[in-house]
Amino acid sequence: MITDITPPPREPITLEAAKLFLRLDQTEEDALIEELIQSAREQVETLCRQSLIERPQRVTFAPPFSRRLYLNIAPVQSVTAMTLHLENGEDEAVPLDDLKINLRATPANIQKQTLGLWSWHSRPEVTAITVDVITGYGDAPEDIPMPLRQAMLLLIGQGYEHRAGKDMPGIPMMVDALVMPYRSLKL
Secondary structure, three states: EEEEEOOOOOOOOHHHHHHHHHHOOOOHHHHHHHHHHHHHHHHHHHHHHHHOOOOEEEEEEOOOOOOOOEEOOOOEEEEEEEEEEEOOOOOEEEHHEEEEEEOOOOOOOEEOOOOOOHHHOOOEEEEEEEEEEOOOOEEHHHOOOOHHHHHHHEEEEEEHHOOOOOOOOOOOOOHHHHHHHHHHEEE
């Protein structure tokens, strides 16, 4: 499970860019457009299993654990912490120096430097593992690949066109085509 530790500080599409795309001048529907921007970002992130704007996130693993943990989100900038959650309610921090962190792989993955009997996969008292990471392309909209921003604009346009809520169509084929190269598979 992937959760935001902190929500994104900004959206990949500004209100002004969305209004320009929709060819709107009035301000009466700004709140709606901001909601559509957030919704479009969440849809694109879900479709791609990627974070667009850089932010801290937490990946939680449930047993059974393998020797290598795959971070099924991209792009991962860095791993900031790893914690083992034990049956007795205590938490055990894993020093990052004890880990082999491969951020170049797709998906990024983590394993212990030396595999021994007391690795997390062989400890029955470990009930969950959390890994804190920094994900995203960058902190500015320009850092995000243009096809992903274009997919968001198409979703914003579709949401605005069908804002009455009746007969909302599925994801447009063009959105699917734009995000396809950025999709990562879940292992």
